[in-house]
Amino acid sequence: ILNVEQSPQSLHVQEGDSTNFTCSFPSSNFYALHWYRWETAKSPEALFVMTLNGDEKKKGRISATLNTKEGYSYLYIKGSQPEDSATYLCAFIRGAGGYQKVTFGTGTKLQVIP
Amino acid sequence: KAGVTQTPRYLIKTRGQQVTLSCSPISGHRSVSWYQQTPGQGLQFLFEYFSETQRNKGNFPGRFSGRQFSNSRSEMNVSTLELGDSALYLCASRLGDSGNTIYFGEGSWLTVV
Numbered sequence: 001i002l003n004v005e006q007s008p009q010s011l012h013v014q015e016g017d018s019t020n021f022t023c024s025f026p027s028s029n030f031y032a033l034h035w036y037r038w039e040t041a042k043s044p045e046a047l048f049v050m051t052l053n054g055d056e057k058k059k060g061r062i063s064a065t066l067n068t069k070e071g072y073s074y075l076y077i078k079g080s081q082p083e084d085s086a087t088y089l090c091a092f093i094r095g096a097g098g099y100q101k102v103t104f105g106t107g108t109k110l111q112v113i114p
Numbered sequence: 115k116a117g118v119t120q121t122p123r124y125l126i127k128t129r130g131q132q133v134t135l136s137c138s139p140i141s142g143h144r145s146v147s148w149y150q151q152t153p154g155q156g157l158q159f160l161f162e163y164f165s166e167t168q169r170n171k172g173n174f175p176g177r178f179s180g181r182q183f184s185n186s187r188s189e190m191n192v193s194t195l196e197l198g199d200s201a202l203y204l205c206a207s208r209l210g211d212s213g214n215t216i217y218f219g220e221g222s223w224l225t226v227v
Contacts, residue, residue, distance in 0.1 A: 032213030044216075044218045046215040049213065089156070102162075107156055
């Protein structure tokens with residue numbers, strides 16, 4: 001069983017606060033790490049696709065870093081807004097070709113309080 | 115470009131019945147995966163199809179099955195429904211095996227009574 005763990009499971013922050021959460025994954029056979037945002041009543045949408053150790057991606061107020069050697073990725077949200085309220089999922093992709101497998105973490109549920 | 119389309123969106127079935135859910139991936143995407151989401155659980159992987167072949171399978175009983183057609187459309191079937199099968203079933207498609215972005219449908223909400 002492949003363990004992809006996300007922490008914390010949930011958090012509440014005040015509007016304007018910055019926050020971050022973690023995705024931990026096995027460091028062997030790494031191919032890619034994705035982050036998705038899943039808003040209520042919508043389908044998950046991709047935020048970042050990260051493939052290289054040391055990758056840093058940014059989209060507006062949201063950024064992510066990747067450490068494949070130690071098996072973790074951080075997602076940062078600067079100046080949280082109510083519209084950031086969602087569940088954030090990471091997906092660990094290992095292997096290549098026909099043996100590639102995708103495993104999702106259980107998610108971090110973020111609630112931004114106005 | 116049309117997204118991933120799932121039908122039906124909502125359905126109610128009786129315990130013991132069977133159900134078939136349908137998924138049309140994004141045009142050109144050959145990989146289709148199915149996931150189950152239940153309250154308090156993360157996305158549980160059911161199976162993945164690539165070019166009509168089941169490539170990976172999650173840890174679900176044999177009552178859960180699927181298939182993929184030559185046009186990449188996919189169906190999943192659950193036989194002998196149990197109350198615990200009530201869940202959101204998400205279909206996802208991606209282009210291939212190079213770690214591409216995964217695109218999700220809006221899901222099929224199944225309630226078993």
